[in-house]
Amino acid sequence: MKQDTETKLNIIQAASKVFIERGMDGARMQDIADLAGINKALLHYYYNSKEELYRLVATREIKQAFAELLAVIPEEQDFRDWIRSFIHNYLQVITKNPQVTRFMLWEISQGGNGISAIIREFINRKDSGRMSVFETIRKAMSGPGVRQVDPIHFFMSLIGMCVYPFLARPILENVMGIDMGTEEFVREREEAVYEMVLYGMEVRNAL
Amino acid sequence: MKQDTETKLNIIQAASKVFIERGMDGARMQDIADLAGINKALLHYYYNSKEELYRLVATREIKQAFAELLAVIPEEQDFRDWIRSFIHNYLQVITKNPQVTRFMLWEISQGGNGISAIIREFINRKDSGRMSVFETIRKAMSGPGVRQVDPIHFFMSLIGMCVYPFLARPILENVMGIDMGTEEFVREREEAVYEMVLYGMEVRNAL
DNA sequence: GCATAGTTTAACCAAATAGTTAAGACATCA
DNA sequence: TGATGTCTTAACTATTTGGTTAAACTATGC
Known part of the structure; x- marks a missing residue:
C-alpha cells in the first residue's frame, strides 16, 4: 500500500488550484483528477462529491489566507514602522498567492456554498485576531504626529491600495x-x- | 407583430443581470428566460447560443462600464478639486452598479472568452480617453503644493481605495x-x- | 502465499442543462 | 382574408459532467 495520505494531499492541491482558478461552477472533476495525475474513480474513492471536495478546499484556503494575513499584522508600536511592515508583509502574502483573494471575493458573492459562514466561523474562533487588528491600528495611531482617523476606513484604504493592483492585474497588464x-x-x-x-x-x- | 426590439432588449437586460451575478459558468439559460418573462424557445429564437449571448452582454457591459468611468474623469485644473470630483464621481458609478467590477475582474481572469480583447479594443478605440486619464492627472499634479508621484501608482491607489470596499462588501458586511x-x-x-x-x-x- | 488497501481501467448511469422541433395561437398589415 | 412575423407550449434531443460499478492489477506486510 502506497501512502494514501500522499494521494489525498495530491488531490487537495490539485483541487485547490482548479477551484481557485475557475471557481465552483467552472471547475471540472475530470480536470482535478488529471492535474492530480489520477482518474476520476480514485478521486471519488477519496472524496464523495464535488460539493464535499469544494467545501474542504475552500475552507482550507480561506483559513490559510486569513491566518496568513492576520499573522503578518505587525506589532510595532511606532506608526511609521507599523505601516511599513504591514504594507511589506501584506504585499508579500498577496504576491505569493495572488489568486486566492479574487477567488474569495467572487465565491463569497455567490453565497450558495456557505463561504460566508466559513469566514465568519474562522474570524469568530480567532476573535482575538480580529480585535487585535483595529486595536493595533488604534494603538499605533496613538503615537505622536499622527492624525486620528476612523480605523475602519483607514484599514479599507490600506488593504485596497495593496490588493487592488493584483486583483486588476490582467487589466493593468494586458x-x-x-x-x-x-x-x-x-x-x-x-x-x-x-x-x-x-x-x-x-x-x-x-x- | 409586437416590438421584437423590446423583447431583445428585455433579454439583454435579463442576461446582463444573470451573467453579472453568476458569471458565464454559473449562469443558466433557463434563468435568463425566466427573468425576461419568456421561454427558452424564444430565447434561442433571438440568440443562437449561450456563448453568443454572453459575448454580447459582456461586451456591452464592459464598454458601458469603461465609458462611464472615463466619462466621469473630471477636467478640473486644480488638483484638490480634481481629486474631490474624481472620488465623488467614481463612488457614484460604483454604487450605482456595484457588481460589474467584480464580474469584470473575475471574468477577465478566466480569459477564455476574449474579454481581455474586448477591453483592449475599447480602450484603443477610445485611446484619447485613456491618454487623458494620465494626462489629466499629470496636469492636475502640476499645480502648486502637490508632490510629484508616479501617475500609475497614484491611479492604482485612488481606484483601489474607492473600489475595494465594494468588492469586499460581503466580507465587510457579513x-x-x-x-x-x-x-x-x-x-x-x-x-x-x-x-x-x-x-x-x-x-x-x-x- | 495471501489478505489487504491503493490504484487502474473502461464502461456505464443519472442528472443537469444547452439547444431543437413542430404545431399552433395571436396580432398586424397589405 | 391571408401572409407574415412574434410568441407560446411542450415535448424532445444532444452534450456535458458528476458520480458509479466491477473486475483486475499492484505493492506491502504478516
Whole structure:
C-alpha cells in the first residue's frame, strides 16, 4: 500500500488550484483528477462529491489566507514602522498567492456554498485576531504626529491600495501594458503605498 | 407583430443581470428566460447560443462600464478639486452598479472568452480617453503644493481605495458587521479617501 | 502465499442543462 | 382574408459532467 495520505494531499492541491482558478461552477472533476495525475474513480474513492471536495478546499484556503494575513499584522508600536511592515508583509502574502483573494471575493458573492459562514466561523474562533487588528491600528495611531482617523476606513484604504493592483492585474497588464511580474514592481508599489499613506499628495510645509 | 426590439432588449437586460451575478459558468439559460418573462424557445429564437449571448452582454457591459468611468474623469485644473470630483464621481458609478467590477475582474481572469480583447479594443478605440486619464492627472499634479508621484501608482491607489470596499462588501458586511448600504457610508468613504489622498496620516506642521 | 488497501481501467448511469422541433395561437398589415 | 412575423407550449434531443460499478492489477506486510 502506497501512502494514501500522499494521494489525498495530491488531490487537495490539485483541487485547490482548479477551484481557485475557475471557481465552483467552472471547475471540472475530470480536470482535478488529471492535474492530480489520477482518474476520476480514485478521486471519488477519496472524496464523495464535488460539493464535499469544494467545501474542504475552500475552507482550507480561506483559513490559510486569513491566518496568513492576520499573522503578518505587525506589532510595532511606532506608526511609521507599523505601516511599513504591514504594507511589506501584506504585499508579500498577496504576491505569493495572488489568486486566492479574487477567488474569495467572487465565491463569497455567490453565497450558495456557505463561504460566508466559513469566514465568519474562522474570524469568530480567532476573535482575538480580529480585535487585535483595529486595536493595533488604534494603538499605533496613538503615537505622536499622527492624525486620528476612523480605523475602519483607514484599514479599507490600506488593504485596497495593496490588493487592488493584483486583483486588476490582467487589466493593468494586458490592457494598459504594465509589467507587474517583477520584484521591482512590488518594491515600487510598497514605496508608493507607504508614501501615500504617510504623506498624501500635498507638499508639507518645512518646519 | 409586437416590438421584437423590446423583447431583445428585455433579454439583454435579463442576461446582463444573470451573467453579472453568476458569471458565464454559473449562469443558466433557463434563468435568463425566466427573468425576461419568456421561454427558452424564444430565447434561442433571438440568440443562437449561450456563448453568443454572453459575448454580447459582456461586451456591452464592459464598454458601458469603461465609458462611464472615463466619462466621469473630471477636467478640473486644480488638483484638490480634481481629486474631490474624481472620488465623488467614481463612488457614484460604483454604487450605482456595484457588481460589474467584480464580474469584470473575475471574468477577465478566466480569459477564455476574449474579454481581455474586448477591453483592449475599447480602450484603443477610445485611446484619447485613456491618454487623458494620465494626462489629466499629470496636469492636475502640476499645480502648486502637490508632490510629484508616479501617475500609475497614484491611479492604482485612488481606484483601489474607492473600489475595494465594494468588492469586499460581503466580507465587510457579513463578517465584520459594517453596514455599507447607506448613503452615509458612501459620504464617509468619500471624505476618508479624499483626506487620505491629500494629507496622508502624518500631522502637518502649521505654517 | 495471501489478505489487504491503493490504484487502474473502461464502461456505464443519472442528472443537469444547452439547444431543437413542430404545431399552433395571436396580432398586424397589405 | 391571408401572409407574415412574434410568441407560446411542450415535448424532445444532444452534450456535458458528476458520480458509479466491477473486475483486475499492484505493492506491502504478516
